[in-house]
């Protein structure tokens with residue numbers, strides 16, 4: 001069944017308002033300001049890391065918040081356990097984004113366990129996958145959205161500088177669950193192409209909300 005939230009996301013942009021550890025932008029008020037800027041610019045939703053930032057974004061903005069909680073040093077990092085997922089629901093996330101790759105989760109739970117817990121708590125789940133098989137499996141396990149977030153970041157998926165629009169198209173043709181294109185979408189044209197490939201909506205992070213990474217790209221291009 002398609003959730004009503006899918007109607008609000010259909011054909012629209014989701015902005016990922018995150019900053020990596022150690023980045024000067026990793027500051028709750030700053031990330032809330034990014035969220036408000038995304039809202040002012042016409043985003044349909046935001047994707048936000050950490051329960052504290054999720055709660056602050058939910059309080060400040062009038063947009064659905066897709067929450068994730070990146071934790072750990074290796075393996076499954078994006079919302080690795082049921083405890084992390086439920087903390088995001090408590091913080092007000094409309095959707096919990098979680099790693100749905102085939103790798104073991106640190107609490108021994110399955111992705112289906114996480115889906116069941118989040119649904120029971122009243123929120124939806126976005127499965128972050130790296131391959132076609134993972135996307136199909138996540139849909140079968142009850143994910144409400146499947147995102148191509150982890151393609152290129154997990155062994156077994158193709159490393160490339162462009163977005164993985166083949167994965168978007170393959171999943172969109174094969175599963176009933178809406179597909180969200182995410183990862184390395186760097187221009188408005190690429191975002192539009194992702195929709196034409198079959199995505200319900202498109203997440204853009206670095207190209208909009210990462211001044212440190214963007215500055216680094218310009219600065220290094222000027223270095224002889």
Ligand SMILES: CC(=O)N[C@H](C=O)[C@@H](O)[C@H](O)[C@H](O)COP(=O)(O)O
Nearest residue numbers: 016149153182183184185204205206
């Ligand atoms: C792989 C991983 O951990 N991705 C994270 C997921 O939340 C974020 O670091 C990305 O910025 C996000 O997916 C948006 O992608 P891009 O910044 O390429 O537009």
